[in-house]
Amino acid sequence: MPKVKVDGVELDVPNGATVLQACELAGKEIPRFCYHERLSIAGNCRMCLVEVKPGPPKPQASCALPATEGQEIRTDSEMVKKAREGVMEFLLINHPLDCPICDQGGECDLQDQAMAYGRGGSRYHENKRAVTEKYMGPLIKTQMTRCIHCTRCVRFSEEIAGVDEIGALYRGENMQITTYLEHAAKHEMSANVIDLCPVGALTSRPYAYEARPWELKKTLGIDVSDAIGSNIRIDSRGREVLRVLPRVNDDVNEEWISDKARYMVDGLVRRRLDKPYLRRDGKLVPASWNEAFEAIATLKPGKSIAAVAGDMLDCETMFAAKKLVGALGSSLLEGRQTGMDYDTSSLAAVNFNTTLSGIETADAILIVGSNVRAEAPLVNVRLRKAVKRGAKVFLIGPEWDTTFGGEFLGDDLSKIGDLPNHVWETIRDAKRPAIIVGGAGLGRGGLEAALSVGEQIGIVRELEDGTKWNGFNVLHMAASRMGGLMLGYAQKGGLADIVAAKPKVLLSLGADEVDYTRFADSMIVYIGHHGDKGAHAADVILPASAYTEKAGTYVNTEGRVQWSDKAVFAPGDAREDWTILRALADAFGVSVGFDSFEELRAAMISEVPALGSEGLADYGSDLPAGGGSASGQIAYPVKDFYMTNPIARASATMQRCSAELLHGEEIAEAAE
């Protein structure tokens, strides 16, 4: 713990801290462009200059200077002030004065720091450098004249994303940041470079010229595009969600989000269900709410009612539906739309037990049936970190480009019980072994077989430092999955049990992946927000709210309970899901025991107390023994990363990503 003095105040800083970090600990703001906590240190912007004694009598770049015992650091001296002004002047030599037409305006590091640390005017009369625009794909808009060469984007793509696709060509004044031959950046996390860019060189293409940051209402939300529950900030103006940005949460998404989470929001205004529909003579025709409710109620389903939950639902909606179905005397609830029937009697066995941040510390990881990059890009980032720390990764399933290496053992589930010797020895002897079972590995005995491997190596153990380690992980893909399982949305036989029960009425809560041909005799009531597969099969459509249009509780794949707020109102006649279910209860003439959202939430929490507090739900650490054998070819469920849910399928941006990045279509640049 070196002791340093910052502006005369003495303080202890952790070993290995830099001078910049020491200054931050002392509460001093150090301007910076290239330095970023999660990236390697580059030290090339020179904005963080401070005066350090002992040392040469000149300003030093604090981001790259280790803090050592007895240093005297000054951030307020005349030398520092002049140094900052000088660096800022150099940076602005070639930076265009186009803030009024720049999308970064108002949230630009360069703008803010020029105001705070720059000198008032420029002494530079020569022409400024101009750099041609670079094409970086459908998500990233470039304006490279504004680039100040901080290389954050280069370091992000190399270090975090693991795809070397952005680089700095040429040298000196002519340096240019570009992707190779201006190919589109092909990575599920590529748009994070937009947040990283301290200036307006890389901006969001879909959001270009849409709004200024100060016009936007900022709502704290939870992403539902995968089961990670990324913390997001929903920026809206009026009734429209304009963009989604990540929030920092080191336990969940650090400060990244996937491109899908960020850009599917333009799908929120397309293909929306904004009024109720009824199927008359085989055609869906608009109807009033009353007509729709009557049509359902006259069927008098009694006990013959079931609910299937979609992938993006909040717990409140599922709980309200459970209450409604329960009030009618049924317990037919299911959330695993594709018919999976793995055992859910122990939630610990289907949870991501290491936690998302914990997987970074694992030293041997066996991944069964998961294309992590497509199913949970943020977990892939964590896996990369684990490998960088020395973890060995083995994968069972068809090969995919992992970005972290790893050894593929074969694509048949039977491999779980038949691990090659070196793999077996590695995970057996590991201090922190972990198993990740993905969607494609859960069924056909895969979960049980993986549990049995875990049992044999003692995957639940006490570590040397006395902490508990549970390395058994299931990586889900649906934001609603863990919440649904906590609320009992699982039948023993999966969806097949619901099919076998032949319910008169099937409540489809935004369930778009169900094969509805199996419910030919049921009246399908679709309560959802997009005219997607579920709505096509529906007999009655009740328009509901998307995740940005309602408050809700979500549980991510590690069992982390998180609350999301309502950002905007649903369009047209659409209502919040729980109010629809509450009104349906009236139509059926039953009581569900709540009249307001607060009462609903209170009832839910009293039934499942774990949903009452934010943070990890405790499922215990006793894993079932597992056993049996698994077999069958593994086929990953995500065929198209950009098209996994109805919002993304409705999004023009996601469609373009899918066409261009995955299917290689040439998309002509629109004339701007």
Place this chain on the structure above:
Amino acid sequence: MADRYIEPDTPELRARWGNFAWTDENAAKAKDIVARYPEGRQRSAVMPLLDLAQRQVGAELDTQGWLPIPVMEYVADYLDMPIIRVVEVATFYTMYNIAPIGRFHVQVCGTTPCMLRGSDDIMAACKARGMQKGHTTEDGLFSLTEVECMGNCASAPMVQINDDNYEDLTPERLDAVLDALARGETPKAGTQEPGRHTVEPLGGPTTLKEMVSENHDYRGEW
């Protein structure tokens, strides 16, 4: 330097260079070069390999050689490294030509010492022969570039042509060198001043004169 740009990636370029591969001789050299670096650091060989590739292209075209995109990709592939890292290196160092070039790459130094010693005349002499900065003459023989200091200030002005330096130039001496090159001869590299061998002082030593023939102790004279 500002007009340095990668030759665009066209179908013709792909067709011409798409199947670039080491010649047998260069394959052995490449293996040798890679072996100089420790295990896991093979990427360090990118610079000598790019040079080797440039020379092979040059031998094929009978020019100084340059690095078409497919050739850079071949090197990236050979070292199993991302292509963008190779392009970064190739575009950073001006010794790698990233666009087609002539048989002789005439690099005229224009930095202060050379300028004071008449590099403007050298440049004018080049231009008088029909060369243009950044261009290759029509016969494909000479490409002209103005460069910064090459470290031959003691024998300024100088030009570098491919791997050799020609120093102590006058327009006439330069013409002689270029004419010889054009005829396919190999003019003497280094200083063109008659009687001078390297960069020793013209007209004999001006300092430490007593040291010429024997060891001399100057300490008493300080």
